[in-house]
Amino acid sequence: MxxxxxxxxxxxxxxxxxxxxxxxxxxxxxxxxxxxAQENIERGTGGPFGAGVFDAEGRLIAPGVNLVASSNCSILxxxxxxxxxxxxxxxxxxxxxxxxxxxxxxxxxxxCAMCFGAIPWxxxxxxxxxxxxxxxxxxxxxxxxxxxxxxxxxxTRGISVVRDILADEAAAVLEYYRDQGGMIYNxxxxxxxxxxx
Amino acid sequence: MxxxxxxxxxxxxxxxxxxxxxxxxxxxxxxxxxxxAQENIERGTGGPFGAGVFDAEGRLIAPGVNLVASSNCSILxxxxxxxxxxxxxxxxxxxxxxxxxxxxxxxxxxxCAMCFGAIPWxxxxxxxxxxxxxxxxxxxxxxxxxxxxxxxxxxTRGISVVRDILADEAAAVLEYYRDQGGMIYNxxxxxxxxxxx
Numbered sequence: 001m002x003x004x005x006x007x008x009x010x011x012x013x014x015x016x017x018x019x020x021x022x023x024x025x026x027x028x029x030x031x032x033x034x035x036x037a038q039e040n041i042e043r044g045t046g047g048p049f050g051a052g053v054f055d056a057e058g059r060l061i062a063p064g065v066n067l068v069a070s071s072n073c074s075i076l077x078x079x080x081x082x083x084x085x086x087x088x089x090x091x092x093x094x095x096x097x098x099x100x101x102x103x104x105x106x107x108x109x110x111x112c113a114m115c116f117g118a119i120p121w122x123x124x125x126x127x128x129x130x131x132x133x134x135x136x137x138x139x140x141x142x143x144x145x146x147x148x149x150x151x152x153x154x155x156t157r158g159i160s161v162v163r164d165i166l167a168d169e170a171a172a173v174l175e176y177y178r179d180q181g182g183m184i185y186n187x188x189x190x191x192x193x194x195x196x197x
Numbered sequence: 198m199x200x201x202x203x204x205x206x207x208x209x210x211x212x213x214x215x216x217x218x219x220x221x222x223x224x225x226x227x228x229x230x231x232x233x234a235q236e237n238i239e240r241g242t243g244g245p246f247g248a249g250v251f252d253a254e255g256r257l258i259a260p261g262v263n264l265v266a267s268s269n270c271s272i273l274x275x276x277x278x279x280x281x282x283x284x285x286x287x288x289x290x291x292x293x294x295x296x297x298x299x300x301x302x303x304x305x306x307x308x309c310a311m312c313f314g315a316i317p318w319x320x321x322x323x324x325x326x327x328x329x330x331x332x333x334x335x336x337x338x339x340x341x342x343x344x345x346x347x348x349x350x351x352x353t354r355g356i357s358v359v360r361d362i363l364a365d366e367a368a369a370v371l372e373y374y375r376d377q378g379g380m381i382y383n384x385x386x387x388x389x390x391x392x393x394x
Contacts, residue, residue: 002204002205002209002210002282003202003203003204003205003282004202004203004281004282004285005200005201005202005203006200006201006202006203007199007200008199008200012199013199068290068318069290071290072284072285072288072289072290073281073284073285073290074280074284074290074291074315074318074319074320075272075277075280075281075315075318075319080272083271083272084201084270084272085199085200085201087269087270087271088201088269088270091269092269093265093266093268093269093270093271093382093384094271094382094384094385094388095384096384096385098385098386098388099385099386112314112318113310113313113314113317114311114313114314114315114318115314116310116314116342117309117310117311117312117313117314117315117341117342117343118271118272118311118314120310120339120341120342120383120384121265121271121272121309121311121341121382121383121384122271122272122384123271123384123385125385142317142354144314144317144318145313145314145317145344145347145350145351145353145354146314146344147342147343147344150342153342154342156342157339157342157385158385185290185291185318186317186318187290187291187292187293187317187318187319187320188291188293188295188296188320188322188354188355189295189296191291191295
């Protein structure tokens with residue numbers, strides 16, 4: 001009960017290596033997050049969510065994919081994995097380094113209540129979202145109790161929010177997951193689908 | 198950038214070993230969480246927060262302490278560590294096992310926005326809190342944007358909430374941390390204190 005480790009699936013390495021060093025614009029970064037989400041389903045390594053932390057030049061600091069079922073850990077949403085790995089990569093718990101530098105968290109679907117709450121602690125200064133959280137709810141995920149004005153709450157803390165980037169492609173991944181019977185890993189009686197991922 | 202591991206400080210092991218197998222009541226479980234918080238300060242291994250996940254008989258499934266600064270990871274709040282380690286210990290991401298069993302998360306201070314959002318995903322069925330989140334805010338922590346009726350939001354999801362258990366002792370740990378100049382690890386310009394923990 002004293003330790004655990006988090007490891008990205010092996011397929012993520014060549015996927016990252018095949019990408020350019022710089023992701024030039026928000027669509028390129030979102031396309032990458034969506035591809036991670038899609039491949040995470042196809043490879044059977046987790047839920048239909050992908051993310052990445054990028055620096056101000058568009059360089060990938062760390063990718064993230066959902067690892068809840070494959071790692072038996074409910075906190076390992078794609079955004080949390082990307083944040084934690086980016087912080088390990090830079091050697092600090094505050095990606096902004098005291099407000100000195102900018103980082104973007106790109107996520108294929110808007111954050112759930114947990115990931116939303118994690119963002120202000122992380123030091124990212126921009127959040128870019130693909131599908132709406134309503135899409136995640138529509139396929140059965142309980143995204144949790146979020147403030148109605150969650151974007152405003154982030155903006156108040158100096159974190160800008162950009163929504164609906166490649167929203168149709170991002171939502172299509174969620175629908176693909178539902179259509180192929182992907183597990184909905186809500187806790188308790190909210191669980192839906194086979195216990196595999 | 199591809200993996201990270203979470204390890205409890207070595208001092209936690211003998212601390213756990215010295216406790217009885219069963220914590221008979223909510224005060225005993227809270228006293229344990231508060232001791233973890235206090236020792237985490239004294240040992241210099243993290244922020245002033247301790248937690249534990251217990252089964253319905255009062256058996257400790259996993260302890261947690263804040264490891265943000267010592268692990269360079271903003272998501273490693275005491276509650277998150279306890280949840281993740283408990284899930285590793287039981288081998289499932291849903292502690293409730295589909296609603297079949299009860300678990301309690303005991304935390305020395307009420308959850309921040311992130312830990313609040315993590316609770317519904319975790320499968321714990323009861324949350325027991327010591328100090329109020331207002332106490333954490335009073336010593337400088339930005340607990341994040343939480344719903345005004347966060348307890349009700351958990352109760353709606355079948356998670357009971359018990360507040361103010363040994364609240365004075367729990368708050369005293371926060372004040373001790375502030376008085377000895379403990380780092381306030383908010384991201385960005387909200388950071389206060391020396392960069393060590």
